[in-house]
Amino acid sequence: MVSGVQIHSKLAEQAQAVILTDDALAFLAALHRTFESTRQSLLIAREEAQRRWDSGAPFDFPPETAHIRAEASWQCAPPAPGLEDRRVEITGPTDRKMVINALNSGAKTFMADFEDSSSPTFSNMVSGQLNLRDAIRREIDFDTGGKSYKLIEKPCVLIVRPRGWHLDEPRVTVDNAPISGSLFDFGLYFYHNAKELVKRGFGPYFYLPKMEHYLEARLWNDVFNFSQSYIGLAHGIIRATVLIETLPAVFNMEEILFELRTHSSGLNCGRWDYIFSFIKKRRADRSAVLPDRKDVTMTVPFMDSYVRLLIQTCHRRKVAAMGGMAAQIPIKNDPAANDAVMEKVRLDKLREVLAGHDGTWIAHPLINKIALAVFNEHMLGPNQYHVRREDVKVAAVDLLNPRVPGTITDEGVRSNISTSLAYTSAWIGGNGCIPLNYLMEDAATAEITRVQLWQWVKYNSRLESGQYITAEYVEKLIDELAPDVKKIYPGVKEDNLKIAVDYLKGQIKKEWPSEFLTSDLMPYLAIADGAEPKWQKSAL
Ligand SMILES: CC(=O)SCCNC(=O)CCNC(=O)[C@H](O)C(C)(C)COP(=O)(O)OP(=O)(O)OC[C@H]1O[C@@H](n2cnc3c(N)ncnc32)[C@H](O)[C@@H]1OP(=O)(O)O
């Protein structure tokens, strides 16, 4: 028992005994009591900024930090052990089999994901911590009955992505308030493993998602300093790569690196969330209406500008500029179709390495060979920090350029509806990443479908056929397509699909779209987990 800390879940005792120990909970409580009020004020600042953009204030680089951008002398810390060469990073949720498969994949690092590819049931979150703890100590194995899994001699270097600052962890309260999902995921991983990782020649490494302002990076940096002191580790042992995946963050990249400079291991182009944020943050801007999701590629002007500025920024500060995720996954039983989609992946990786990225992400172990071959051919050293890209000149207007060739089609609307329904149902059912039509769909990719539908209805957009996209038209299609969701995602459960249908119908008619489906629908997971503090129910 730790004073003020309560667990609202009927979780299995084993995970509880090993992970939710009194000393770990005391650390979480210390993090909460030290940082929660700052987190809350930063979340309020996000809402205030949104109101300013809605009223026409421009997105731009912050004037008060011009000196940080202009100052050429500061650099980030040199790469930490194991992070010198990150040419291929595999990502995935933290279930036991996938952790072993990912660590054995031959990629340089594995980003173990408590965020967009994990549905945050309490069981997923806590057993994920147990799996990582066991993997670090090389005590992990898994047996399906027919196949057994063990770690290879030299597994990938581990990096962990905790949830973003906006998410609560409702199954643990401190002084009657839910703890932050970020602090819960970070805190447990750090507390249980930091010393062990250092003993093994590495360190506690993180990917930090969905930040919108450099002050949010400052909060992470303060959390890192506090945590290192708390357990008696040297300053700078932690390293964090920040995903630049919100529109506001692209205007804060230098500042984010500056805030985290002694803990930084670079930035990453989180392309899917970035598209989601581009639509959501510009919700009041009719000129930001985008065509079908498939048309918003990495080479359209606003995405190309984002990539080039990120690489230039990172290399100026001598730190990794990581590429992102091509969504295609292997197609089994159809070699010709598989070759075609794998060629798309190869071309995406080629674009990244030639642009100057220092590494890339893969969603599936079978893609490692393809990505590795491209980076081995074009990146001869461990990284490309020397590629300074002085030629790059990206201004605010380039990052906001709404010119995206393409149209909105009936097929695009249908595909967004089916994807949104399938993904939302899967997520409520405890699965945060699913294969759909040979694409991986996680919270980032699926959120684009929801906000696009909202945007097209809001601005009464027209299909290429000339028909207007009204709420009635989309609702009719939702009813038509819902029964077929099980054809593309056989795992769907009727009750969850019904929630997904109601949710999507509600979303397309809202004045503004919700910030995150993962916040809106968390109460369903929490109640299924046995957590019933009052604030949960009222949120439904
Ligand atoms: C936008 C972003 O945020 S990107 C980052 C977040 N997203 C991700 O990380 C995506 C991770 N990828 C996945 O979860 C999976 O690849 C999926 C859900 C897309 C597809 O999974 P499956 O349908 O199981 O793929 P498939 O059947 O081809 O898998 C074959 C094997 O590879 C394993 N595998 C597939 N993807 C991964 C992965 N990312 N990590 C580890 N193992 C994997 C499967 O577990 C399976 O193992 P087995 O043969 O031992 O049973």
Ligand SMILES: O=CC(=O)O
């Ligand atoms: O998190 C990654 C993304 O592309 O979004």
